[in-house]
Amino acid sequence: MSGGAQGSGGGGGHAGWHGGVSRARTIGTVIRVGVRSNFGLAIIKHRLFKEKKDRWLAWLIAVSFLGVVPLLYGVVLTIQNLYDILKPMGQERALLSLGFLAGQFLILMFGIYYVISAFYFSRDLELLIPLPLRPSEVMASKFAIIVINEYLTVAAIVLPVVVTLGVVSKAGVGFWVNAALVYLALPVIPLAIVSIVVVAMMRFVNVSRKKDALILVGSIMLIVLALGVQIVLGKTAGSGGPEASAAAVAKFFTSPDSLLNRLGAFFPPGIWATKAVAGGFTGAGLANLALLWGVSLALAVGMVALAEALFYRGVVGLSETTGKKRRLTRDEMARRVKSGRRAVAAVFGREWKIMNRTPIFLLNGTLVVVLFPAIFVLMATIDTGGGGAGGSGGGGSDPMVLLKAIVSANPLIVILATALFMTICGSINGTASSTFSREGPQFWISRVIPVAPREQAAAKFLHSYLVAALGVVTAGAVAAIFMHVKAAQLAAAAGLALVAGVLLTVVGMAIDLARPLLDWTNPQKAIKQNLNVLLAMLADIGILTIVFFGVKALVKAKLGAGAALAVLFAALAVLSAASYAALLKFADKRYPAIE
Amino acid sequence: MIELAHVSKSYNRGKVKAVDDLTLTVRPGEIFGFLGPNGAGKTTTIKMIVGLLRPDAGTIAVEGHDVGKEPLKAKQVTTYVPDFPAVYERLTGLEYLNFIGDVYGVPKADRLERIQKWLEIFELAAAVTNPIQSYSHGMKQKIVLTAALLPAPRVMVLDEPLVGLDPRAAHQLKEMFREHCDAGKTLFFSTHIMEVAEKLCDRIGIIHRGKLVACGTMAELKAMDRTEGGQSLEEIFLEVTEK
Numbered sequence: 001m002s003g004g005a006q007g008s009g010g011g012g013g014h015a016g017w018h019g020g021v022s023r024a025r026t027i028g029t030v031i032r033v034g035v036r037s038n039f040g041l042a043i044i045k046h047r048l049f050k051e052k053k054d055r056w057l058a059w060l061i062a063v064s065f066l067g068v069v070p071l072l073y074g075v076v077l078t079i080q081n082l083y084d085i086l087k088p089m090g091q092e093r094a095l096l097s098l099g100f101l102a103g104q105f106l107i108l109m110f111g112i113y114y115v116i117s118a119f120y121f122s123r124d125l126e127l128l129i130p131l132p133l134r135p136s137e138v139m140a141s142k143f144a145i146i147v148i149n150e151y152l153t154v155a156a157i158v159l160p161v162v163v164t165l166g167v168v169s170k171a172g173v174g175f176w177v178n179a180a181l182v183y184l185a186l187p188v189i190p191l192a193i194v195s196i197v198v199v200a201m202m203r204f205v206n207v208s209r210k211k212d213a214l215i216l217v218g219s220i221m222l223i224v225l226a227l228g229v230q231i232v233l234g235k236t237a238g239s240g241g242p243e244a245s246a247a248a249v250a251k252f253f254t255s256p257d258s259l260l261n262r263l264g265a266f267f268p269p270g271i272w273a274t275k276a277v278a279g280g281f282t283g284a285g286l287a288n289l290a291l292l293w294g295v296s297l298a299l300a301v302g303m304v305a306l307a308e309a310l311f312y313r314g315v316v317g318l319s320e321t322t323g324k325k326r327r328l329t330r331d332e333m334a335r336r337v338k339s340g341r342r343a344v345a346a347v348f349g350r351e352w353k354i355m356n357r358t359p360i361f362l363l364n365g366t367l368v369v370v371l372f373p374a375i376f377v378l379m380a381t382i383d384t385g386g387g388g389a390g391g392s393g394g395g396g397s398d399p400m401v402l403l404k405a406i407v408s409a410n411p412l413i414v415i416l417a418t419a420l421f422m423t424i425c426g427s428i429n430g431t432a433s434s435t436f437s438r439e440g441p442q443f444w445i446s447r448v449i450p451v452a453p454r455e456q457a458a459a460k461f462l463h464s465y466l467v468a469a470l471g472v473v474t475a476g477a478v479a480a481i482f483m484h485v486k487a488a489q490l491a492a493a494a495g496l497a498l499v500a501g502v503l504l505t506v507v508g509m510a511i512d513l514a515r516p517l518l519d520w521t522n523p524q525k526a527i528k529q530n531l532n533v534l535l536a537m538l539a540d541i542g543i544l545t546i547v548f549f550g551v552k553a554l555v556k557a558k559l560g561a562g563a564a565l566a567v568l569f570a571a572l573a574v575l576s577a578a579s580y581a582a583l584l585k586f587a588d589k590r591y592p593a594i595e
Numbered sequence: 596m597i598e599l600a601h602v603s604k605s606y607n608r609g610k611v612k613a614v615d616d617l618t619l620t621v622r623p624g625e626i627f628g629f630l631g632p633n634g635a636g637k638t639t640t641i642k643m644i645v646g647l648l649r650p651d652a653g654t655i656a657v658e659g660h661d662v663g664k665e666p667l668k669a670k671q672v673t674t675y676v677p678d679f680p681a682v683y684e685r686l687t688g689l690e691y692l693n694f695i696g697d698v699y700g701v702p703k704a705d706r707l708e709r710i711q712k713w714l715e716i717f718e719l720a721a722a723v724t725n726p727i728q729s730y731s732h733g734m735k736q737k738i739v740l741t742a743a744l745l746p747a748p749r750v751m752v753l754d755e756p757l758v759g760l761d762p763r764a765a766h767q768l769k770e771m772f773r774e775h776c777d778a779g780k781t782l783f784f785s786t787h788i789m790e791v792a793e794k795l796c797d798r799i800g801i802i803h804r805g806k807l808v809a810c811g812t813m814a815e816l817k818a819m820d821r822t823e824g825g826q827s828l829e830e831i832f833l834e835v836t837e838k
Contacts, residue, residue, distance in 0.1 A: 328720070328723070328724065338693045338696070338706075343698050346697035350683065357685040441681040444677060444681065447646060448674075448675045449670065449695070449699070450670035451667075592646065592649060595647070595648055
């Protein structure tokens with residue numbers, strides 16, 4: 001914009017510059033509004049500072065996080081130990097890679113759902129599209145919101161690793177500055193890849209009528225893909241028999257960073273991130289940082305440019321879902337109009353249908369309890385491609401060796417360990433802790449129907465408990481087939497897990513009932529961004545820790561295995577029955593107060 | 596019958612008074628129209644009647660059942676249509692109606708007859724096996740109305756029920772209002788459409804800033820008016836809500 005631009009061209013240039021500034025401002029505004037609406041900042045501010053409600057919640061969260069300190073301490077200790085083991089072999093940087101890769105994989109695996117629902121099925125699109133905004137601006141704001149969301153997810157995995165390693169290795173300023181910059185860039189590449197695939201797919205494939213199936217199949221495919229890569233990597237590493245394997249291991253451990261390179265071969269940005277952080281302000285550190293940021297920005301810009309051309313074509317018309325219209329005959333209608341079910345059965349049926357027909361609910365509920373034990377088995381058996389489950393010779397992978405060692409140990413420990421595994425598999429889903437939140441804006445129906453809150457809570461309990469029991473059964477099958485736990489021990493463990501499942505289900509439901517998240521427009525908020533799900537998990541950890549110390553006390557008291565199990569079962573049964581009765585009472589009290 | 600006695604409700608820790616000492620009786624066989632400017636307290640009052648909000652003071656009874664003390668008995672005789680039809684999007688229309696039939700204990704024969712009747716009237720018969728997610732706003736409104744009519748309740752409470760309905764459905768609904776009340780039942784609804792209130796309602800209440808500023812039949816409202824006679828409901832409304 002120099003001298004030559006003084007005439008008419010100058011005006012255009014000037015306008016263009018202003019246009020650029022105002023467009024940047026527009027994107028900034030759209031992002032700001034999107035973030036505020038997505039995280040409900042205005043509501044939180046209003047409730048905390050105007051209505052002065054929910055202040056107790058801030059304290060509860062603080063106390064809950066204090067409860068996680070022992071767990072976090074354990075994680076930090078493990079990382080520190082691994083560091084001490086890997087350092088002499090020159091492999092310590094692999095820990096960083098592992099952290100970064102795990103975070104990025106998580107985003108890649110679950111990203112498809114977030115991207116599809118944010119880009120195509122969020123209700124605010126109907127407000128945004130008519131505004132004088134470019135498709136790329138709408139897309140950029142949506143993308144920014146997902147990235148910000150993912151910072152929270154990634155933080156849980158990456159921060160403990162980075163902070164522990166930084167402290168243990170007494171890292172310099174370069175490490176910390178680069179770590180912060182890497183953290184900011186970390187979700188961008190996986191999300192941009194998923195976004196590009198999704199935007200292209202939505203443009204060229206007519207999926208509007210099959211969106212639920214698409215989300216579900218897409219998510220499962222990505223999980224399977226990630227597992228497949230894991231299997232392939234494991235097989236490659238483990239092939240060639242014991243001698244070859246020993247030689248490979250020896251070579252592997254004598255060459256610095258070989259572990260890092262192997263991990264990173266899977267997803268190069270993981271290596272760049274590691275080298276950037278570990279290298280600090282050195283040439284290699286800065287070059288890798290530039291590479292990571294450069295590729296992130298290029299992919300983000302590419303994605304936004306693609307959006308300009310394709311985004312709206314995929315969006316427009318998507319909300320107009322049309323069902324096949326067919327009038328039922330009199331007979332068909334007579335068959336499909338039910339004769340009266342009891343209210344509890346009706347509420348249970350509603351819960352079941354809504355849960356299983358909403359992809360994000362299904363993924364985080366019913367499917368998790370089936371997938372979690374399956375993933376566990378795959379991870380444990382195929383890690384090094386060795387013997388695996390029941391495999392001969394070699395003794396199988398390290399986790400399997402460990403598990404088999406546990407299984408051949410004291411029968412009491414076998415039962416307790418199996419029960420713990422079953423309990424975790426049953427309670428790791430968000431079904432109970434989002435049971436009221438999932439009703440969302442439709443909660444008014446539950447409030448006006450003539451069904452006592454305790455009956456509604458009972459139906460919801462039945463549903464949540466059934467999902468937990470499914471997890472217990474799946475975990476039981478895994479324990480029987482892959483860990484060779486004996487039938488009698490399995491039955492005892494299942495008994496404990498099923499009775500503990502009542503308590504954990506009740507606790508999850510009570511947390512959600514105390515503070516249901518009902519003002520959502522995207523079902524993802526009800527389960528994925530629902531603090532109650534996290535609080536319930538923390539509460540579960542707390543309860544299981546207390547049970548652990550209880551068991552320790554029983555063992556110290558020199559009780560026999562049978563007696564110790566009987567005492568534990570009885571204690572859990574009493575607690576479960578009492579908590580269930582308390583939940584029903586709480587429902588009667590709480591329902592009318594939810595406004 | 597609906598009886599409200601000295602009902603008050605405020606928000607924001609008492610700073611915003613939504614309903615202020617409201618006393619009102621809606622008799623059996625009566626269509627009662629509830630009018631008021633935006634934010635006057637209409638929806639708050641309606642939500643208190645159906646048990647969605649708890650009054651800070653006063654009592655509400657439906658068919659003699661105290662809504663606070665005997666909520667299930669009150670709910671058993673009441674159905675409610677909200678101003679925005681938020682319904683279970685993942686259920687089909689028929690599944691939703693079956694759910695409502697179950698929780699209100701509607702026998703199969705009655706259920707079948709009423710479902711068929713209202714689906715025909717609202718022209719929903721061809722869409723009833725589709726997920727509610729695929730319905731337009733008006734169709735969702737109609738399925739909520741059908742659900743509210745299914746138990747043939749003694750009392751119906753409706754918040755802006757005509758919004759979003761096409762003229763044919765609106766006409767049918769108004770006829771249903773009359774039939775419902777001719778059978779000795781009670782109907783309480785809020786509206787912004789003065790013509791409808793004027794022609795349809797047996798009595799009209801006007802709420803302004805949480806207080807009932809006028810209540811009575813059209814003739815009584817006209818008589819209350821201090822200005823020259825022959826005024827329409829719209830003019831009366833504008834006058835009493837001016838202050």
